[in-house]
Amino acid sequence: xxxxxxxxxxxxxxxxxxxxxxxxxxxxxxxxxxxxxxxxxxxxxxxxxxxxxxxxxxxxxxxxxxxxxxxxxxxxxxxxxxxxxxxxxxxxxxxxxxxxxxxxxxxxxxxxxxxxxxxxxxxxxxxxxxxxxxxxxxxxxxxxxxxxxxxxxxxxxxxxxxxxxxxxxxxxxxxxxxxxxxxxxxxxxxxxxxxxxxxxxxxxxxxxxxxxxxxxxxxxxxxxxxxxxxxxxxxxxxxxxxxxxxxxxxxxxxxxxxxxxxxxxxxxxxxxxxxxxxxxxxxxxxxxxxxxxxxxxxxxxxxxxxxxxxxxxxxxxxxxxxxxxxxxxxxxxxxxxxxxxxxxxxxxxxxxxxxxxxxxxxxxxxxxxxxxxxxxxxxxxxxxxxxxxxxxxxxxxxxxxxxxxxxxxxxxxxxxxxxxxxxxxxxxxxxxxxxxxxxxxxxxxxxxxxxxxxxxxxxxxxxxxxxxxxxxxxxxxxxxxxxxxxxxxxxxxxxxxxxxxxxxxxxxxxxxxxxxxxxxxxxxxxxxxxxxxxxxxxxxxxxxxxxxxxxxxxxxxxxxxxxxxxxxxxxxxxxxxxxxxxxxxxxxxxxxxxxxxxxxxxxxxxxxxxxxxxxxxxxxxxxxxxxxxxxxxxxxxxxxxxxxxxxxxxxxxxxxxxxxxxxxxxxxxxxxxxxxxxxxxxxxxxxxxxxxxxxxxxxxxxxxxxxxxxxxxxx
Numbered sequence: 280x281x282x283x284x285x286x287x288x289x290x291x292x293x294x295x296x297x298x299x300x301x302x303x304x305x306x307x308x309x310x311x312x313x314x315x316x317x318x319x320x321x322x323x324x325x326x327x328x329x330x331x332x333x334x335x336x337x338x339x340x341x342x343x344x345x346x347x348x349x350x351x352x353x354x355x356x357x358x359x360x361x362x363x364x365x366x367x368x369x370x371x372x373x374x375x376x377x378x379x380x381x382x383x384x385x386x387x388x389x390x391x392x393x394x395x396x397x398x399x400x401x402x403x404x405x406x407x408x409x410x411x412x413x414x415x416x417x418x419x420x421x422x423x424x425x426x427x428x429x430x431x432x433x434x435x436x437x438x439x440x441x442x443x444x445x446x447x448x449x450x451x452x453x454x455x456x457x458x459x460x461x462x463x464x465x466x467x468x469x470x471x472x473x474x475x476x477x478x479x480x481x482x483x484x485x486x487x488x489x490x491x492x493x494x495x496x497x498x499x500x501x502x503x504x505x506x507x508x509x510x511x512x513x514x515x516x517x518x519x520x521x522x523x524x525x526x527x528x529x530x531x532x533x534x535x536x537x538x539x540x541x542x543x544x545x546x547x548x549x550x551x552x553x554x555x556x557x558x559x560x561x562x563x564x565x566x567x568x569x570x571x572x573x574x575x576x577x578x579x580x581x582x583x584x585x586x587x588x589x590x591x592x593x594x595x596x597x598x599x600x601x602x603x604x605x606x607x608x609x610x611x612x613x614x615x616x617x618x619x620x621x622x623x624x625x626x627x628x629x630x631x632x633x634x635x636x637x638x639x640x641x642x643x644x645x646x647x648x649x650x651x652x653x654x655x656x657x658x659x660x661x662x663x664x665x666x667x668x669x670x671x672x673x674x675x676x677x678x679x680x681x682x683x684x685x686x687x688x689x690x691x692x693x694x695x696x697x698x699x700x701x702x703x704x705x706x707x708x709x710x711x712x713x714x715x716x717x718x719x720x721x722x723x724x725x726x727x728x729x730x731x732x733x734x735x736x737x738x739x740x741x742x743x744x745x746x747x748x749x750x751x752x753x754x755x756x757x758x759x760x761x762x763x764x765x766x767x768x769x770x771x772x773x774x775x776x777x778x779x780x781x782x783x784x785x786x787x788x789x790x791x792x793x794x795x796x797x798x799x800x801x802x803x804x805x806x807x808x809x810x811x812x813x814x815x816x817x818x819x820x821x822x823x824x825x826x827x828x829x830x831x832x833x834x835x836x837x838x839x840x841x842x843x844x845x846x847x848x849x850x851x852x853x854x855x856x857x858x859x860x861x862x863x864x865x866x867x868x869x870x871x872x873x874x875x876x877x878x879x880x881x882x883x884x885x886x887x888x889x890x891x892x893x894x895x896x897x898x899x900x901x902x903x904x905x906x907x908x909x910x911x912x913x914x915x916x917x918x919x920x921x922x923x924x925x926x927x928x929x930x931x932x933x934x935x936x937x938x939x940x941x942x943x944x945x946x947x948x949x950x951x952x953x954x955x956x957x958x959x960x961x962x963x964x965x966x967x968x969x970x971x972x973x974x975x976x977x978x979x980x981x982x983x984x985x986x987x988x989x990x991x992x993x994x
Contacts, residue, residue, distance in 0.1 A: 321541025363482030546931030
């Protein structure tokens with residue numbers, strides 16, 4: 280039989296043997312590899328209407344929202360729709376006890392009332408280029424040890440070429456663990472203003488209890504506007520800036536959806552690890568995930584006690600609490616579903632097939648054994664990084680104090696006084712924000728518990744020497760000693776109050792910093808990791824890197840008729856599928872849509888997470904749903920699709936076959952929480968706010984029909 284040779288790109292995406300619903304696809308490649316499948320499922324647009332460099336296309340309406348979410352432009356005046364939880368920090372930070380827009384909602388009556396959000400930005404992709412040939416050519420002959428540094432050098436050279444002489448931004452993205460490389464060129468906009476938000480009782484309805492769950496009844500959206508200068512160019516905030524005129528904005532379909540309808544989601548999915556090895560799955564299930572959950576649980580419980588005492592403190596902590604709680608529950612669900620779906624066994628089975636394929640092939644036959652060796656060496660130290668980042672530095676004051684480590688490292692022996700000065704300026708710049716949401720009594724309680732958890736779960740021979748100092752604190756039991764130590768830290772550290780911190784900053788010195796009990800502790804744990812265990816992490820990554828790259832390349836050769844897609848990495852992707860119900864377990868079937876009836880069924884005025892505004896109840900009783908109701912008179916709230924998404928897709932537009940907005944993605948479902956590791960076609964669902972509920976909440980609940988009037992509605 281004649282052997283066919285394929286280019287890497289062709290090999291990656293050769294056929295359509297994989298279900299079209301799986302995969303987060305690079306828009307540049309849609310025309311060549313995905314278009315016919317998309318068309319067969321219901322797409323009516325041309326490939327150029329999806330992605331085009333020279334003309335207006337859907338990509339021009341998709342924004343990378345502040346680096347962690349996605350948004351979509353839905354009017355020719357730069358109006359951006361995203362999730363409520365994506366705008367949560369901006370909403371909470373602009374709320375006070377007297378003007379509580381987080382709890383009460385907010386709708387600007389005109390452009391002058393829109394609230395500027397310092398530090399917020401959105402970026403729009405201008406073009407994507409395949410740089411694989413160039414990068415691999417420049418990497419030729421480079422050793423594995425030197426590869427990371429050389430890659431950064433190559434990336435910088437390419438992005439500098441793009442940025443030279445213009446205001447564009449550029450990022451290089453590695454795909455398939457280093458088998459492919461793509462350039463993404465952006466235009467960033469930094470004058471972003473809050474236009475509107477529903478009350479959090481609507482935008483966060485169901486709270487932590489309903490998070491990651493279906494059926495869902497959350498109006499998870501907020502609205503912002505991009506401003507530009509009078510030439511429609513990106514510019515910093517200025518009072519005379521004007522609403523941005525985009526190349527493309529999404530028309531809004533209020534006809535509604537039904538099961539089986541085509542649906543695609545365009546956005547910036549954060550991270551998946553679909554090519555993880557079985558050892559990584561076992562490590563996550565048995566050690567890393569439970570540790571993250573337990574460490575975050577300590578913070579959440581202490582913060583909740585503070586938040587329940589008064590509104591002002593709740594507003595200060597709301598954004599941090601929501602961020603920590605979201606992935607606290609995520610790691611619980613991911614672990615549970617990886618066990619239920621036997622993801623480890625699936626990986627072992629896949630690797631057994633690869634091992635058989637690799638026999639007699641020198642480039643592949645030792646891959647899995649080398650991976651096993653790397654994990655055996657790494658596993659005893661695997662929790663060190665987790666305990667540093669989620670534990671020691673997860674304590675608020677410790678995290679803030681750690682920002683002074685570059686100062687200490689560089690001012691000692693006058694190594695780099697300029698770097699030391701930059702560290703001081705950075706700490707000073709962040710001080711107001713830190714102390715505004717700093718609660719020493721809660722932080723002290725958190726520190727004591729996390730130190731004890733570290734002591735109990737990290738082997739004694741891996742403890743910093745400073746642990747002996749901590750254990751000399753007063754107390755009959757270790758728990759008492761950790762509480763005593765924490766009390767001393769918060770009583771004596773200058774980081775424990777803004778006044779003491781400012782006094783230090785007025786006359787900073789290395790000697791004073793090293794004498795501070797908080798900094799002494801933080802630097803001891805930090806240096807213990809850097810000096811003793813970071814090398815273990817680096818050795819592990821250096822060992823795994825080439826094996827992962829070879830493994831994926833081998834999988835492609837092993838399955839030449841299978842379509843492969845790269846892991847998500849916060850680059851622009853498109854996924855396509857359909858509106859689809861599912862059956863999570865025996866005798867249980869979940870419908871594809873929820874309605875306002877379900878909100879009222881869950882409504883509980885005595886439960887903060889399930890309370891709703893009185894006006895919403897009145898509108899429900901009067902059935903005053905405007906043009907947004909279904910044919911049966913009910914008001915849709917949310918629907919599910921089988922699209923393949925992950926974190927970072929929050930706020931992404933759900934688009935029909937005609938290129939019209941039908942909803943926005945905001946969550947995944949509990950039964951498929953292992954989706955970042957393995958896509959499960961039976962259970963994987965994306966939870967979306969129905970655009971008709973969004974419009975109803977703006978128009979009827981918010982009393983802002985002028986905002987709806989900006990949009991192009993398709994009846």
